[in-house]
Amino acid sequence: MxxxxxxxxxxxxxxxxxxxxxxxxxxxxxxxxxxxxxxxFILSLQTGKGANYRFTGFSNYARMFEDRVFLRSVGNTFFYLAIQVPIMLVLAILLAQLLNNKDLRFKGFFRTCVFLPCATSLVSYAIIFRFLFAQDGLVNNALVKIGLLDQGYNFLGTAWSAKMVIIIALIWRWTGYNMVFYLAGLQNIEYSVYEAAKIDGANGWKTFWGITVPLLKPTIIMTFIMSINGTLQLFDESVNLTNGGPANATITMSHYIYNTCFLRAPNFGYGSAMAFFVFIIVAILAFINLKVGDTRD
Structure with missing residues (x-):
């Protein structure tokens, strides 16, 4: 053997x-x-300064719902989320569909142009938008010259317009990023499927809703979750564009957490509680999106 x-x-x-x-x-x-x-999480249950912390239970979490600035930051963040994310993702899908056309010339150039903003530094692009929408900036000068305004408008000094500037900046910065995911998904769809739909008499709109959107559903869910996660942690635009102003009208949750932990009188326990609150919201929304998008029996 x-x-x-x-x-x-x-x-x-x-x-x-x-x-x-x-x-x-x-x-x-x-x-x-x-x-x-x-x-x-352990720190969020404590209160103190330096090395002197004492356990206070969930008092920091209770304080959040009495903090008007924090509640305002939550409202601002969800306002950006509700407007910016749908517009950005719809634009990304439409651009991906347009740039996936096999007969389109200079596709590489156009794809690069759309993607280029997301390669820009977060701080740099926020500062650029700050100068663009300043009272003596390019946007105001253009509006005055064509007669829409008599004098420069204070876009960043008015609550509603400052929020709109942040939303425009976010759409400009992140649309190309999401377009790349949709473009990759579209290139995995066999072109023969579209040809068969065309033979059956389906027009472009029916083809888009009947073929493109269902086959891109996993990608749409992924980009939606990523966009929600990113928007709920929005920081650079609030800090560099408006510094949370005017009067905290544009401040985001991450910006307020930063101010609480590192500016004024640092309070790491309260800041940790707010950060954990953001984490819970992100987890819940991601779970809901996954459940809604899961079509398996």
């Missing part, structure tokens, strides 16, 4: 190799993500 071969089997070696690759990433995620989350 032949002696039994010693050592691991091929399947065991494959499993060991898989764990060898996963373990470093798992440790890094645990150390850099999950441990800070746990520490932040």
């Amino acid at each position: 032949e002696p039994k071969k010693k050592g691991m089997s091929l399947i065991a070696k494959q499993k060991a190799a898989g764990w060898a690759f996963l373990t470093p990433a798992t440790i890094m995620i645990a150390v850099m993500s999950f441990y800070p989350m746990i520490r932040a």
